[in-house]
Amino acid sequence: MPLTFPRGRSPVTRRALVIVVLVGAFWISFHVAERASAYDQEGHVFCKYSYSGSGLVYIVLRDDPDFPPSGFTGIPQVYSAAQTGWNISPAPVWLTHTSSGEAWIGAYFMGSDGPYAHTNDYCTWPSQNRYGSDTYLNMSRYLSTTERESVASHELGHVVAIRHSYESPAVMNVSRNRSGTYGPQSDDVCGVKARYGLSC
Numbered sequence: 001m002p003l004t005f006p007r008g009r010s011p012v013t014r015r016a017l018v019i020v021v022l023v024g025a026f027w028i029s030f031h032v033a034e035r036a037s038a039y040d041q042e043g044h045v046f047c048k049y050s051y052s053g054s055g056l057v058y059i060v061l062r063d064d065p066d067f068p069p070s071g072f073t074g075i076p077q078v079y080s081a082a083q084t085g086w087n088i089s090p091a092p093v094w095l096t097h098t099s100s101g102e103a104w105i106g107a108y109f110m111g112s113d114g115p116y117a118h119t120n121d122y123c124t125w126p127s128q129n130r131y132g133s134d135t136y137l138n139m140s141r142y143l144s145t146t147e148r149e150s151v152a153s154h155e156l157g158h159v160v161a162i163r164h165s166y167e168s169p170a171v172m173n174v175s176r177n178r179s180g181t182y183g184p185q186s187d188d189v190c191g192v193k194a195r196y197g198l199s200c
Contacts, residue, residue, distance in 0.1 A: 047123035047130040048161035051196045056094040059159060060101030064134060067106035072139055075107050075148070082152035085183035086160065091192040093160050103159050104134040112140045116151045119158040133159050143178070150182035157184070162191040 049057050061083065069075040083095045110118070115138055122132040135155040137148065150171060157172050165172040167187035169180065184192075190200035 047121055047128040048195055049130050053197065056092050057160070057196060058094050058096070059103055061095055061097045061103045061105050061159075062099055062101035064104040064106035064136075067108045067136060069105060069107050069137070072107050074145060075137065075139075078137070078145065078148045078152050079105055079156075081149045082156050082183075085149075085153050086156055089184040089189055091160070091184060091189045092196060092198060093192060095156065095159075102132040104132070105136075106134070107137040107139050109140045110136075110138040112142070114138050114140060116141055116143075117155045119155045121158070121161070130161060135159055146182050147178040150176070150178040153183050157188060157191075160192055160195075162188065162195055165191060 049059065051057050061079070063069060069079055080097070083097065086093055086095055117135065117137045119133060119135040121130055123130050135152075135158070137151060137155070143151065153171050154174075162172060164174055165187050167173060167185075169176055170185045170187040170191075171181050171183060172188050172191065173181075193200050
């Protein structure tokens with residue numbers, strides 16, 4: 001149905017109204033989509049591992065030899081707990097840990113006012129297939145073991161190839177309660193499924 005305007009409106013006003021309507025519709029559709037799945041909140045290209053469409057996405061973690069988690073008391077256990085949290089979730093991923101994996105994990109000092117952690121992804125272009133990543137926890141942040149596990153689980157979500165979520169209590173929500181949300185939640189699982197073309 002065509003848009004109609006009150007008699008007497010100028011062409012400039014009509015164009016302005018059309019722009020407002022279109023921008024509003026785009027904003028609504030974008031924000032509905034971003035709340036539906038953890039993987040697309042920011043609308044950025046974020047490469048993923050290749051997936052055949054059945055079974056699990058297998059991702060192998062390894063310690064970064066330059067910044068090993070073993071250099072900090074309790075950090076290997078934090079990563080292990082976060083890894084287990086993803087493996088027992090309904091998400092179609094399976095994380096293992098060997099000495100020759102493609103996803104490096106570690107920890108080092110990034111400043112007390114720095115990020116809780118940081119993850120980089122490495123991809124082939126233009127296919128956007130991920131072939132590796134590295135994740136580091138910020139040891140300058142004074143956190144409890146539970147809070148660190150929440151941070152590690154969040155970063156492993158990035159390793160799996162999902163971005164942030166607005167949903168609560170999603171572990172991919174940057175504003176979550178890190179003392180209460182320390183493993184994948186339903187929105188995180190839906191985000192992974194959607195990222196790899198599966199229904200939630």
